Structures are given as C-alpha cells and as structure tokens.
Amino acid sequence: MSGGPRQPDIGARLTFDLGKPGRTACSLPPCDVPEADLPPPSLLRRELNLPELSQVDLVRYFLALSRRNYSVDSGFYPLGSCTMKYNPKVHEKLACLPGFSGLHPLQPLATVQGALALMHDLQRWLADITGLDGVSLAPAAGAQGELTGMLMVKAYLADRGEAGRTRVLVPDSAHGTNPATAAMAGFQVVTVASDSQGNADTQALASALDDGVAALMLTLPNTLGLFDPNIGRIAEMVHRKGALLYGDGANLNALLGRARFGDMGFDVVHLNMHKTFGTPHGGGGPGSGPVVAKGHLTPYLPTPVVAKEGEGFVLATPERSIGRVGAFYGHFGVLVRAYAYLRTLGAEGLRQVSDNAVINANYVLARLRPAYHLPYDRRCMHEVVFSGSRQRAKGVRTLDIAKRLIDYGFHPPTVYFPLIVDEALMIEPTETESKEALDAFCDALLTIDREAEEEPQVVKEAPHTAPIGRLDEATAARRPVLRWRREVGDGS
Amino acid sequence: MTLPYIANTAADRQAMLAAIGVASVEELFADIPAEFCIGELSLPPALSEPELVRELSALAGRNRPADGMPCFLGGGAYRHFIPSVVGEVIGRSEFATAYTPYQAEISQGTLQTIFEFQSMVCELTAMDVANAGMYDGASALAEACLMAAAISGRRRIALLSTLHPHHQAVVRTYAFGRGLAVDVMPPDGLALSEEHACLAVPQPNFFGYFLPDVEAVERAVHAAGALFIVSADPISLGLFQPPGEYGADVVVGEGQSLGSPLNFGGPYLGLFACRQQYLRQMPGRIVGRTSDAQGRTGYVLTIQTREQHIRRERATSNICTSQQLVALAATVYLAAMGKQGLRQVAELCYHKAHYAAQRIAQLPGYALAFDDLFFKEFVVRCPRPPSEVNRALLERGIGGGLDVSQYVEDGLLLCVTEMNTRQEIDRLVEALAEIGGGA
Numbered sequence: 001m002s003g004g005p006r007q008p009d010i011g012a013r014l015t016f017d018l019g020k021p022g023r024t025a026c027s028l029p030p031c032d033v034p035e036a037d038l039p040p041p042s043l044l045r046r047e048l049n050l051p052e053l054s055q056v057d058l059v060r061y062f063l064a065l066s067r068r069n070y071s072v073d074s075g076f077y078p079l080g081s082c083t084m085k086y087n088p089k090v091h092e093k094l095a096c097l098p099g100f101s102g103l104h105p106l107q108p109l110a111t112v113q114g115a116l117a118l119m120h121d122l123q124r125w126l127a128d129i130t131g132l133d134g135v136s137l138a139p140a141a142g143a144q145g146e147l148t149g150m151l152m153v154k155a156y157l158a159d160r161g162e163a164g165r166t167r168v169l170v171p172d173s174a175h176g177t178n179p180a181t182a183a184m185a186g187f188q189v190v191t192v193a194s195d196s197q198g199n200a201d202t203q204a205l206a207s208a209l210d211d212g213v214a215a216l217m218l219t220l221p222n223t224l225g226l227f228d229p230n231i232g233r234i235a236e237m238v239h240r241k242g243a244l245l246y247g248d249g250a251n252l253n254a255l256l257g258r259a260r261f262g263d264m265g266f267d268v269v270h271l272n273m274h275k276t277f278g279t280p281h282g283g284g285g286p287g288s289g290p291v292v293a294k295g296h297l298t299p300y301l302p303t304p305v306v307a308k309e310g311e312g313f314v315l316a317t318p319e320r321s322i323g324r325v326g327a328f329y330g331h332f333g334v335l336v337r338a339y340a341y342l343r344t345l346g347a348e349g350l351r352q353v354s355d356n357a358v359i360n361a362n363y364v365l366a367r368l369r370p371a372y373h374l375p376y377d378r379r380c381m382h383e384v385v386f387s388g389s390r391q392r393a394k395g396v397r398t399l400d401i402a403k404r405l406i407d408y409g410f411h412p413p414t415v416y417f418p419l420i421v422d423e424a425l426m427i428e429p430t431e432t433e434s435k436e437a438l439d440a441f442c443d444a445l446l447t448i449d450r451e452a453e454e455e456p457q458v459v460k461e462a463p464h465t466a467p468i469g470r471l472d473e474a475t476a477a478r479r480p481v482l483r484w485r486r487e488v489g490d491g492s
Numbered sequence: 493m494t495l496p497y498i499a500n501t502a503a504d505r506q507a508m509l510a511a512i513g514v515a516s517v518e519e520l521f522a523d524i525p526a527e528f529c530i531g532e533l534s535l536p537p538a539l540s541e542p543e544l545v546r547e548l549s550a551l552a553g554r555n556r557p558a559d560g561m562p563c564f565l566g567g568g569a570y571r572h573f574i575p576s577v578v579g580e581v582i583g584r585s586e587f588a589t590a591y592t593p594y595q596a597e598i599s600q601g602t603l604q605t606i607f608e609f610q611s612m613v614c615e616l617t618a619m620d621v622a623n624a625g626m627y628d629g630a631s632a633l634a635e636a637c638l639m640a641a642a643i644s645g646r647r648r649i650a651l652l653s654t655l656h657p658h659h660q661a662v663v664r665t666y667a668f669g670r671g672l673a674v675d676v677m678p679p680d681g682l683a684l685s686e687e688h689a690c691l692a693v694p695q696p697n698f699f700g701y702f703l704p705d706v707e708a709v710e711r712a713v714h715a716a717g718a719l720f721i722v723s724a725d726p727i728s729l730g731l732f733q734p735p736g737e738y739g740a741d742v743v744v745g746e747g748q749s750l751g752s753p754l755n756f757g758g759p760y761l762g763l764f765a766c767r768q769q770y771l772r773q774m775p776g777r778i779v780g781r782t783s784d785a786q787g788r789t790g791y792v793l794t795i796q797t798r799e800q801h802i803r804r805e806r807a808t809s810n811i812c813t814s815q816q817l818v819a820l821a822a823t824v825y826l827a828a829m830g831k832q833g834l835r836q837v838a839e840l841c842y843h844k845a846h847y848a849a850q851r852i853a854q855l856p857g858y859a860l861a862f863d864d865l866f867f868k869e870f871v872v873r874c875p876r877p878p879s880e881v882n883r884a885l886l887e888r889g890i891g892g893g894l895d896v897s898q899y900v901e902d903g904l905l906l907c908v909t910e911m912n913t914r915q916e917i918d919r920l921v922e923a924l925a926e927i928g929g930g931a
Contacts, residue, residue, distance in 0.1 A: 012789075015608055015827045025828040026575050028836050032914040036846035039865055043702075043733055049615045050831045058827055059577055062605070066586035069601035073585035079594075086497055087589055090541050096579075099552025102559025105569050105757030106894055108886065114554030115756050128533050140627035140758065143800070143810045151669055180800035180810035184638075185669040189805040227523040258521055259528045278497070281591040283602040283820065284777065285625070285813030286759030302665070322668065324661040327568055327630035327746070328757025340548060346538030349495050356498050356505070358520050363508040379512075379520055406598055414594075417801070434499035435508055466597035469784035476782035476794040480771070482621050484611035 010057065011064035016484045018061060019052035026055075049486065068467050069283070070411050076437050078364075080383045080414035080426025081175070081223060083253050083275035088344065091279070091337040100336055105328040109314060115332065116313035119306040122339050126292055129350070130249070130269055131262025134298030134318070136305050137290045138330040142250060143177045145270030145289025146217075150185035151322045152268055152293065152300040153215050153244050159320065165214035165243065171200050173224055173418045178217045178248060187214055194420060198224040198376035200234060209241045219248040220261070223418040223426075224376055225361060225383035227254070235265025244268065244297075252276045253430070254358055254382035257351030261292075268293040273331075277338035288334040304329060356431035357382040360438060364427055367442040371449040375421050382430075388423035396452040396459045398423040403470065404451070404462035408444035496541075559754060562916035563891030564848075566869045566907025567698070568629070568656050569757060570749045572727060572837065573910055575828045578751040582821050592777075592813065596792045602816065603791035606779040609823040616729045616826070617743040618736025619765035623776035624814035625822075626762025629746025630659040633692060633723050634666035635775045635809055636742045636764065640690035640719040641672055642808065643773050648673045648687045654697035655723065657899075663692070679703060684716035690742075692721040695735060696728060699896070699905060700845075700869025701862055710739040726750055726763060728867045730829075730838030742766040751825030752818055761818040772798060775809030840910035841868035844917060848908045851921045857928040861900050869907045871900050875928045878904040884927040890920055 010018065038044065053061070070077070077084035095101065103112055123135040139145035150168070157165050168182040169192050179189040192208055195201040200218070209216075216238050221227045228234065238245045247261045247269035253276050261269045273279050273288035281287070293301060302325045304315035315329070345353065358381055365374065365384040372386040388398035402412035402425075414426040429438055451459050463469070500508070505517070514520060521529075539547060558565055582588065586601060593599030593606075606624045613622035626632040637649045649667055651660055653676050660676065667674050677683055677691075684691060691713045696702050703709055713720040721742045722735035727749045735743045747761030748754075766774055772795060780794035800807040829837060845868045853860045857875030872893075874881050881904060882892035893906040908917065 011604070014604075014611070016611065019830070024830050024832055025577065026830070026833045028573070028833060028840065028910065029913075031840055031843050033844050033847035033917070035843050036850075038731075038842070043865070045729065045731060045733055045835075048730060048831055048835060050612065050829065050834060051827045052830045052832070053827060055577060055828070058824070059580065061827075062577075062581040062824060063584070065601040065604050066581075066584040067601065068598075068604070069586040069590050070595070070598035071586045072589035077591075079591060082591055084591060087585075088497060090544065092583070092588075094545065094548045094552075097549060097552040098557055098559060099549075099555045100557075101753040101755050102557030103555055103756035104558035104563065104565050104571070104754045104891070106565055106567050107556075107558050107891070108882065111556040111886075112756065114551040117554070118551050125535055128535065131530075140631065140815075141811075141813050143812050144627060144631070147669065147810060151665065154669070176800035176802070176804045176807070177810050177812060179805035180803070180807040183805040183807070184666075184810050186671045227521075229523045229525060232525055232527065255524075257533055258530065259524045260530055263528050263530065280585075280588045280817070282813075282815075282817030283587050283590045283599075284592040284816035286627075286815050286818055287813055288759075323665040324658055325631070325665055326662060326758065327628050327656070327658045327760065330757070331759040332756040333759050336548070340544055342535060343539050343544055343547065344497075344541070345495065345535075347533040347535045349538050350533065350535070352495055352498055355517050356500055359500070359505055359508050359512070359517060362512045362514075362520055366512045379514075379522070381520075381523075402595070403597065406595065411598065412595055431498050431500075435504040437499070463597050468597055468600060468788050468790045469786060471596050471784050471790045471792045472782045473792050473794065476780040476792050477796070480778075480794060481781040482610055482771075482778060482794075483607070483614045 010060050014484050015051035015053060015061060018057060021052055023052045023054045025053050025058045075409060076433060076441050077411040078413045078427045078429050078441065079411060080428040081250060083428060083430055085278055085430040086432035087278055087280040091340045094340050095333050095336040113312055116306050118339050119335060120308060120313050122335055123306060125342055126271060126290055129256065130292045131260025132269065132292040133295045134301050135290055135292045136301040137335055138302045138325050139270065139289040139291055140326050140331055141285060141287035142270055142272040142289040143181065144325055145291050146177055146181040147184055148291045148302050148325050149246055149268040149270050150181055152297050153246065154185055155300050155320065155322050156297055157214055165212055167213050169208055169213060169216040172420050173222050174217065174219060175223060175248065175250065182217065198226045199228045199230055202230055202233065205234065206237060209237060209243065213241060213243045215244040215246045217246040217248060219251060221251045221254045221381040224385050225380040226376060227381050231264050250275060251382060254354055256354040257347060258354055262294060268297050273334055273338040278341045279334045279337040286331050286334055288331040353431045360429040360431060360433060364429055364438055364442060368445055371446050383426060383428035385421050386425045387421050388425055391449060391452045392423050394452045394456060396456050398425055400459045400462060401448050404448045404459045405444060406463040407465045410441055410444060558891045561889055561891050562912065562919060564893050564906045564908060564920060565891050567894040567905055568658065568746060569754055570907065571754060571909055571911045572749050574751050574753065577828050578821050578824045581824045582817050587820055588817055593793060596790060600790060603779050605820050605823050607781060607791050609819050610779065612823060612826045613763055613765050616726055616734065617765045618734035619743050620768035621771050622765035623774055623778050625816065625819035626764050626776055626811065627815055628760040628762050629723065629744060630662040632744040632762030632764045633659050634663045636721045636744050637663050637690055637692060638666055638670055639773050639775060640721065641670065643719065643770060644689040646687055646689035648675055648689060650675045650677060650684055650688045650691040652693045653678045654699065655692060655694045656698045682712050684712060684718060686717060688716055688718045690719040690721050692723060694723045696725060696867045699871045700866040701864040704864055706738050725867065727838055727841065730834035731842060747822050750822035752821050759815060759818050761815050761822055771795065773808055776811055777814040837910050844912055845870060845908040848917045852924060855925050855928055858924065861903055868909055869905060871896060871903045871905050873902045874904050878902060881927055885923055888923045890923055
C-alpha cells in the first residue's frame with residue numbers, strides 16, 4: 001500500500017513542530033485572588049517557546065513514541081549486568097497510594113511514621129540480606145551508592161590518620177563506574193588484571209597492595225558472571241595491608257539467600273534496587289542505590305538514616321556522616337516498590353530468585369556453548385559471557401549479531417563488555433524468564449551463527465525489521481544536533 | 493513453593509539441570525566456599541498480593557499526606573498540578589520497563605523523548621545545551637560545581653549563602669571527594685578571587701526571593717574569571733527572565749515541580765543546561781539527532797567519550813542513568829502545559845503567594861521578613877515560635893510552612909502554588925490570626 005492517502009505518522013515530528021498557536025492540552029483554574037502587580041518587564045520573560053498541542057495529539061504523539069521502544073513487558077531483555085527482570089504491576093499501584101506519593105519530605109515526622117517504618121524495615125532487611133550492619137537508603141542510584149561508599153572509605157581512613165592511602169585497586173573486568181567513582185572520590189585508580197580462569201589475579205593483587213592502597217573495589221559475582229572462589233583469601237590480603245574491601249552489589253541477584261557480603265569480608269557495599277529488587281528501570285532511571293556497611297564504617301553513612309526512638313521513628317545523622325548525597329532521603333518511591341518485592345518473596349522466595357536466575361544462565365550457557373566461544377569455560381552464576389570471536393572469523397561482528405537478534409524479536413544482550421572479552425556478548429536471562437523463552441532466544445542465536453556462515457550479509461545489514469536502521473553515530477558526535485531549533489525561512 | 497514472578501516449573505528446572513549436566517542446583521553454586529554458605533534469611537514470611545495490598549495500604553494510612561490537606565509547605569519540594577496525561581504516558585510499560593537506550597533501533601521512543609526534554613530545558617533556561625537529566629536539583633548543582641572546577645582548573649567553589657541548605661550540603665559532600673574547598677558567601681558580601689571556579693546562585697533563593705541585582709553578581713563572577721551557575725525553579729521560568737539572558741554559564745534546577753508528585757523526597761529530577769562551549773565537559777547522558785543509511789531521522793546517545801563506560805577514571809562523572817522516567821514526566825508536563833499553560837501556572841503562583849503575603853502581613857504580630865521580589869514562597873516573622881504555629885495549624889487541619897527560625901528569627905517559610913485556593917489561603921490567614929492572637 002503506497003501512494004494513497006493515509007494518516008501521517010504523528011511521531012515523525014517533534015512536539016514543537018506538531019502544534020499550532022492557540023492550542024493547549026491543559027486546563028487551569030482562573031485566578032481567584034486579586035492580581036498583584038507584576039515586576040517590571042525587564043525582569044520578566046519575553047517569550048517562551050514551548051509546544052502548543054491539543055490533548056489528543058499529545059497523547060497520540062507519546063503513544064506513537066512508546067511503540068518504538070522495546071521493554072521487559074514487550075519481551076525477553078537479556079541485557080547483561082542490568083538484571084532486566086519483570087517488574088510486578090501491583091508495586092506501581094502501591095507506590096502511587098496518596099499516603100506515600102503525597103508526602104512532603106519536610107512534613108512533621110509525626111505525620112510520616114508509616115513511611116519511616118517502611119524505610120526502617122527495609123534497612124533491617126538489606127542488612128540481613130547482605131550480612132552487614134548499617135544501611136543508608138539515600139543514594140539515588142548504583143553509581144551514587146558507589147560514590148557514597150568510597151567517600152565513606154576516604155573519611156574513615158582520614159580519621160585514622162591514613163589519608164596517605166590514595167590509590168584504589170579496580171579489576172580490569174569492572175564496570176566503568178568503579179574507576180569513574182574512585183576518581184570522583186579523589187583516588188588514583190590502579191587496574192588489576194584477571195587470571196586465566198576469570199578470577200582476580202591474586203599474584204597481581206598481592207604486588208599492587210601496599211600501604212598506599214585505600215581499597216579494592218570488587219564486583220561479586222564479577223562481570224564475567226563468575227563467583228571468585230578466592231574471595232575469602234582476597235579479603236584477608238586486603239585487610240592485612242590495612243585497606244578496605246568495597247563491594248559492587250550490581251550482581252546480587254546471583255547470591256540472594258546463598259551467601260552474604262558481610263560474611264565474606266566486604267566492608268561496604270552498594271546495592272541496586274532496580275536490578276535485584278525488581279523496580280522498573282524507567283528507560284534509564286530512577287534507580288536506587290542503598291549503601292550497607294560494617295560497624296566500623298556505619299558512623300560514616302550519609303545522612304539521614306531512619307532510627308527507632310521510643311515507639312516511633314526519626315531521621316538521624318550518623319556520628320561521622322559524610323553528609324548529604326541528595327536533597328532529601330533517597331528515592332522513596334522506588335523504595336516502596338523494593339519493600340513490596342521483599343514482602344512478596346520472603347526468605348524462601350529470594351533464594352528461589354537466585355536459584356532460577358543461575359539455572360537460567362547456565363541453561364543458556366549449555367545450549368550456546370557448541371556454537372559460541374566461551375572464553376572462561378566454567379559454570380556461571382546469574383549471567384554468561386560469550387565471545388563472538390568464531391563468528392568474527394567469518395566476517396560477522398558481535399554488533400551484527402546483536403542487531404540481527406532485533407529481527408528475531410529479542411533485545412540484544414550487553415555487547416563489548418566486559419572489556420577483557422573480545423567481541424563480548426553478555427547474557428543475563430534473570431529468573432523471571434521461562435525455559436520456553438530461553439529456548440526461543442537460544443534458537444535465534446544458533447540460527448544467527450548459521451547465517452554468519454551461509455549468508456553473512458543478512459546479519460551484517462541487520463536490523464531489517466526495526467522502525468529504523470543503524471544510525472550514523474559518528475556524525476551525531478562530530479556535528480552534534482542536541483535540541484530542537486525553530487526553522488528559519490525556508491527551513492535551511 | 494510457586495511464585496508469581498518465577499516462570500520455571502519444577503519439571504522445567506529438572507529438564508534444565510539435566511541439559512546443564514548437573515544433578516542439583518547446589519552444584520551450580522559450588523564456587524561459593526562452604527564457609528560462606530548461609531542458612532535462611534530472617535525476612536518476614538511472604539505475602540500474597542491481596543495481603544500485600546492490605547499491609548502497604550495500612551502503612552500508607554499511618555501517614556498524613558501534605559497533599560491531602562490545605563498545605564503551605566515548600567522548601568525545595570512543591571505541590572503543583574499534574575495533568576492526568578503525565579501519569580498515563582509514564583505508566584506505559586514500553587517506557588517504564590525499558591532501560592538505557594543503547595540499542596537505538598528499538599529505543600527510538602525513549603531517545604526521541606530525551607531529545608524533546610533537552611530541547612525544552614534549553615528553551616526554559618535560555619541555554620544552548622542540556623543533558624538528559626540527573627538525580628535531583630541538589631546533585632545537579634554539585635555536578636555543576638565539579639564541572640566548573642574541571643574547566644577552570646581552580647580548586648575553590650563559591651556558594652551563595654541563600655542556596656537551599658540541603659543543596660549546599662550535597663555540594664560539600666561532592667567537593668570532599670575531589671578535594672575542593674567550599675566558600676559560602678552572602679549576596680552583599682561577595683569575596684570572589686581568582687581561586688574560585690564558580691559562584692552558584694539560587695533564583696529564587698531558599699526563602700523564595702530573587703537577587704535584587706543579578707547583573708551586578710554576574711559581573712563580579714565573570715570579573716573573577718569564574719563560572720556563573722544559577723539554580724533556578726523551573727516553574728518560575730514560565731514568568732521570569734531565564735538565567736541564560738543574564739549571563740549564566742550553567743543552569744541547574746530541581747525538576748520535581750514539572751509533573752512529579754512529592755513522593756516523600758524522591759525520585760526527583762536534576763535539570764542541567766550549559767553554554768555550548770562546555771558541552772564536552774558536561775556530565776550525564778546526551779541524545780543527538782542523526783540518520784540511518786536510508787536517510788531516515790533517528791536519535792542516538794552521543795558525545796559518549798565523556799562517560800564512565802568509555803572513559804572510565806577520566807570520565808566527567810560516574811553517573812549512568814538520567815532519571816529517565818521522571819524526565820519523561822517533565823517532558824509530558826511541559827508539552828501539556830505548553831507556551832500558555834506554564835506562564836499561567838507561574839502567574840497563579842505569583843498572585844496567590846502575594847495575596848497570602850499581603851493578608852498575613854496585615855495580621856497583628858506578623859510581618860514579612862524581606863522586601864525583595866519573591867515568586868511563590870516568602871518568609872513571615874511570627875509572634876510565636878514557628879514550630880508552635882505549625883503545630884497549631886496542623887491541629888486545625890492545615891499543613892503549615894517550614895520553620896526557618898534557625899536562619900530568620902521567628903521565620904516561617906510559606907509556599908503558595910496554583911493548588912491553593914483562595915478559600916484555603918483565607919483559612920490559613922484566619923488560623924494564623926487566631927494563633928497569633930494568643931501570643
């Protein structure tokens with residue numbers, strides 16, 4: 001069907017160009033008080049370029065855009081390291097209860113006891129899950145949780161007269177946030193190699209550890225999806241040199257009810273509520289990144305923490321607090337959802353979460369291992385990292401494989417990360433996916449492997465079914481167009 | 493045990509374990525040393541959905557939301573009208589359950605809305621470029637100060653003393669990391685030197701007031717070779733001159749007012765915009781417009797060499813997310829309000845706040861603390877301690893203001909928005925008269 005009259009695609013233009021002067025999508029009450037004098041025009045805005053849309057066009061526009069998104073509710077989303085599990089719908093309802101969403105952060109504490117009780121419970125449960133002592137729910141996201149944890153390390157060392165510890169060790173398999181965080185906290189970053197098994201290289205670690213080291217930042221299981229069996233020894237090595245062990249809790253989904261950071265020797269850890277505890281990722285936030293710490297670091301937690309006082313709850317500032325990391329108390333709306341998640345699962349349910357996450361990842365490993373190179377050939381935890389090196393030998397890159405998966409209706413895995421795996425394909429199925437979903441996904445990847453052999457061009461030109469083809473990212477970065485501008489004259 | 497959020501049946505698990513080649517799930521956890529394996533966690537027993545709804549509703553019921561009564565509390569979190577279309581759009585799971593749009597071909601929805609957001613923030617602030625969003629107004633301010641330090645190579649940050657105290661605290665936390673000094677100075681006692689990377693200024697300030705002579709401040713900042721950072725209330729920008737027109741180099745702001753509920757303090761939204769020349773030092777996600785091989789327009793994450801996943805320890809910030817769903821709410825809000833609506837909201841706030849201020853100022857024992865131009869908040873000196881006034885207001889079913897007596901003697905910070913009707917304001921005035929009369 002082409003050439004005939006048809007309804008134009010409303011999403012093809014921006015809101016600024018869609019509207020017409022005089023249209024509006026909102027209705028506001030008339031002014032019911034005597035109008036005050038406005039300040040002189042020099043202090044006022046002359047013009048405000050915002051869209052002028054009718055409400056129906058506004059709704060159609062954003063609905064049209066929503067249809068151009070892939071989401072967990074659209075289908076399998078095995079984005080490694082991101083834990084794209086299903087987000088329970090009842091949580092959305094609960095977080096929107098007026099008794100939660102209508103609370104002003106500066107209301108008298110007597111009027112917010114239910115909210116504080118919820119936060120207090122959540123603090124206790126996170127301490128129990130991680131085997132650590134003190135919890136702050138304030139950090140806004142995993143990355144801010146990392147920064148918080150590293151600032152606590154810095155303040156703790158300074159108090160002990162050990163400000164000379166200026167270096168932070170980060171394994172080469174780490175998320176980019178770890179080195180970026182260490183730098184933001186004022187530390188120099190020293191990269192530590194991994195060994196041939198995908199664990200931290202304990203010899204390299206031993207030689208990097210000296211009196212100038214403040215901490216080792218470790219992700220467990222690591223970004224290869226592997227549990228480092230030497231963790232006890234590593235913690236001991238770090239502590240013997242007077243340094244602290246920082247834990248990146250991004251991969252906690254593998255360990256729930258199985259092992260705890262505190263028992264293994266971690267001093268401070270951040271968690272990602274949007275990963276482990278099922279809160280929606282929102283297209284890139286809001287997340288929530290609580291920090292949990294051992295007793296010696298607890299006095300350094302950011303303010304406020306929720307404390308019990310008599311029969312009620314108060315907001316308290318830890319004795320040696322590093323201060324505030326946000327205007328208020330963290331992402332309360334996200335915390336309500338995480339609370340609901342923990343209440344629904346309970347202890348046994350949490351263990352089931354990790355069991356199924358690990359079974360699912362190992363099942364994908366087993367099914368794809370014949371066709372895709374597994375650089376660290378051992379059982380994985382909650383995610384598995386393959387290399388596309390065999391396919392690249394046939395002229396098809398991991399990026400092509402990812403784009404071809406889109407044609408088969410799947411969200412691609414994380415690609416080219418971790419950096420230590422050539423042509424990496426990082427697959428995290430999560431526990432909420434069924435065997436059928438995994439089989440369909442593995443079938444697609446096995447088909448792409450055959451296509452790489454038989455008709456590589458089809459893979460290299462993918463996606464063929466998406467609303468748009470591969471975009472010119474080089475030009476986007478070289479000649480950035482980052483905002484709408486009114487077209488002048490003929491639009492040139 | 494059957495769980496609604498786990499799809500595998502016991503039979504599935506058996507089949508999968510067989511395919512993996514293990515006899516039990518325990519074998520998959522064999523890498524965890526036995527000494528670290530734990531027994532059961534001590535969480536409360538699991539709840540079914542109806543039980544969960546009952547329990548959480550009971551917890552919510554133990555609160556007394558500001559949103560459920562006439563309320564005059566501001567101080568960095570505001571009650572503004574949220575059109576129904578906002579909830580409708582951000583409730584779409586296509587937006588809510590997606591993640592960072594790395595795969596542009598199947599993320600055009602999110603990417604195009606970010607481009608819209610960046611455009612609207614630029615229009616609102618009169619700046620050249622904006623990022624996709626940050627955690628909140630306070631952290632956006634802190635990131636702006638770090639950016640100024642990185643650009644200038646200077647090691648001191650200057651803050652105006654009238655910035656929100658919590659925002660000042662967040663700047664101090666971030667500055668501690670980078671080892672930067674923070675100097676707080678009053679508007680009438682600016683002491684800027686060539687060591688200062690920036691001066692950060694609130695417009696309006698924590699107490700609701702605008703600087704009497706912002707041009708003079710701008711000149712002083714630039715004379716010192718520092719960056720001029722303005723933290724603005726985005727709703728005020730519907731009516732007042734945008735910071736880009738009075739020389740701001742970076743504009744940040746708390747975006748909660750733009751379509752998000754109070755949520756007991758979060759999630760909120762950091763707005764961040766700056767001049768073109770600082771684009772490559774900016775923190776956060778940025779989306780750009782480009783095209784595919786067939787010339788079709790599309791949007792991608794761009795200028796990524798600033799970011800942690802590429803630049804690692806040399807990144808401009810460690811931030812990964814863009815507070816996307818809250819930024820989407822702001823985008824839909826601004827599109828719904830539009831050119832006329834945002835001005836109307838700002839004018840309603842202005843007129844109602846001035847009506848309230850003028851009436852309260854006439855009450856015996858009460859006085860306005862400052863004469864400067866204000867927007868929707870102002871400080872009243874009370875005849876009794878503000879904490880007592882607030883308590884007495886709450887007894888009358890009115891959410892009072894914020895006790896700022898630690899900064900202004902007997903000061904009560906009141907906020908009036910388009911959500912407050914004349915009837916509510918009159919009730920407040922009458923109640924204050926009663927409460928003050930007993931003094």
